[in-house]
Amino acid sequence: xxxxxxxxxxxxxxxxxxxxxxxxxxxxxxxxxxxxxxxxxxxxxxxxxxxxxxxxxxxxxxxxxxxxxxxxxxxxxxxxxxxxxxxxxxxxxxxxxxxxxxxxxxxxxxxxxxxxxxxxxxxxxxxxxxxxxxxxxxxxxxxxxxxx
Numbered sequence: 001x002x003x004x005x006x007x008x009x010x011x012x013x014x015x016x017x018x019x020x021x022x023x024x025x026x027x028x029x030x031x032x033x034x035x036x037x038x039x040x041x042x043x044x045x046x047x048x049x050x051x052x053x054x055x056x057x058x059x060x061x062x063x064x065x066x067x068x069x070x071x072x073x074x075x076x077x078x079x080x081x082x083x084x085x086x087x088x089x090x091x092x093x094x095x096x097x098x099x100x101x102x103x104x105x106x107x108x109x110x111x112x113x114x115x116x117x118x119x120x121x122x123x124x125x126x127x128x129x130x131x132x133x134x135x136x137x138x139x140x141x142x143x144x145x146x147x148x
Contacts, residue, residue: 083107083136089147095124098147107136107143114140123148 085105099111
């Protein structure tokens with residue numbers, strides 16, 4: 001490239017840059033300057049959020065609420081279902097038959113515990129015939145007392 005061509009190229013870049021600078025400076029004069037607000041305080045942020053429909057809960061209070069919910073759900077699951085059985089003991093039934101009925105009615109959890117208690121009290125031959133109402137929240141001793 002000749003020196004004359006290089007001078008024309010440089011002057012073209014100069015005039016283009018000058019023109020762009022003029023456009024930039026004149027176009028930003030009419031625009032409003034961006035107003036920078038100081039940062040909001042915590043109270044102002046909370047108020048702003050609440051006016052827009054948000055609920056603001058401090059972290060500690062949120063943790064306590066979660067714990068309360070967890071414990072209340074845990075207590076609901078821990079509630080035990082109580083079964084009621086109307087037991088009929090007929091003549092000729094053994095303590096093994098009664099234990100099977102109690103186990104099937106979900107009154108006792110272990111057949112052997114019931115049979116051991118009946119044998120320990122020596123009541124296996126003295127179970128009374130009749131109708132009895134027994135519940136799953138009764139102890140084995142209470143059940144044996146009722147049916148003997």
